[in-house]
Amino acid sequence: MERQNEISKMIAEGQTERAIERLNELIATLPSPDDHAYYVLGNVYRKCGDFARAMGCYLEAMAINPDSPAAEAHRMLTDIIEFYHKDYYNP
Numbered sequence: 001m002e003r004q005n006e007i008s009k010m011i012a013e014g015q016t017e018r019a020i021e022r023l024n025e026l027i028a029t030l031p032s033p034d035d036h037a038y039y040v041l042g043n044v045y046r047k048c049g050d051f052a053r054a055m056g057c058y059l060e061a062m063a064i065n066p067d068s069p070a071a072e073a074h075r076m077l078t079d080i081i082e083f084y085h086k087d088y089y090n091p
Helices: 001-014 017-027 035-047 051-062 069-084
Strands: none
Touching: 001 017, 001 051, 017 035, 017 069, 035 051, 051 069
């Protein structure tokens, strides 16, 4: 819990690179997959504008827990990409 609070503080302060590092460390050390960690990591990637990695994290969270808030985040990000970034689909 303390680590999650530290990560939340980093995100709030705009320290996204450090938050990504900490989240990846957290995910690597968890005894079982955690959809919330992937959801938060996806949010940080989205905040950085890395939509591909954000989408991957949301999909990972949804694979762990289909009812994760990542499902809504995934839907919203898909809508954004389809509206603003159609070229992502046609490289």
